[in-house]
Amino acid sequence: MKRSLRMKRPPKYELVKKIALALPDVREEGHRHGPWFNIGKRVFLLYWGRSESWMIRLPPDHILMLVAVGEDIFRPMKNGSPFWIYINVDNMDAAMIRDYVGAAWKHTAPRKLRDGLRERDEDEDDSELQGEALA
Numbered sequence: 001m002k003r004s005l006r007m008k009r010p011p012k013y014e015l016v017k018k019i020a021l022a023l024p025d026v027r028e029e030g031h032r033h034g035p036w037f038n039i040g041k042r043v044f045l046l047y048w049g050r051s052e053s054w055m056i057r058l059p060p061d062h063i064l065m066l067v068a069v070g071e072d073i074f075r076p077m078k079n080g081s082p083f084w085i086y087i088n089v090d091n092m093d094a095a096m097i098r099d100y101v102g103a104a105w106k107h108t109a110p111r112k113l114r115d116g117l118r119e120r121d122e123d124e125d126d127s128e129l130q131g132e133a134l135a
Helices: 013-021 060-069 094-108 111-134
Strands: 026-029 036-039 042-048 053-057 074-076 084-087
Touching: 013 026, 013 036, 013 042, 013 094, 042 094, 053 094, 060 074, 060 084
Parallel strands: none
Antiparallel strands: 026 036, 036 042, 042 053, 053 084, 074 084
């Protein structure tokens, strides 16, 4: 009988999941190497069990900057992918995780979805400003 390997739980899984699923049109999919977070069919965040690391999809210039900064948080892909980078969420607080997951979502989401979110944010900002002006 073949033994099945049991994957250990990704670091900060509940926090990463909560942040990712709060973004518009995001769904989680199971994969044999860990959870993947998609917008439609596009993956923007995943846990890769083989390397035991979270990976995010960002613009190439952003990836180059993060690789240059290095530290204990970012690690380039061995194959030199211009769109993906490993992140060490153990060395990140919730706000930092939210910022990078949000940046990955913005880079991956269809323009129509991003524009709709931007318009909604501007409407909320306008109503807050109007409320302050009336006070």
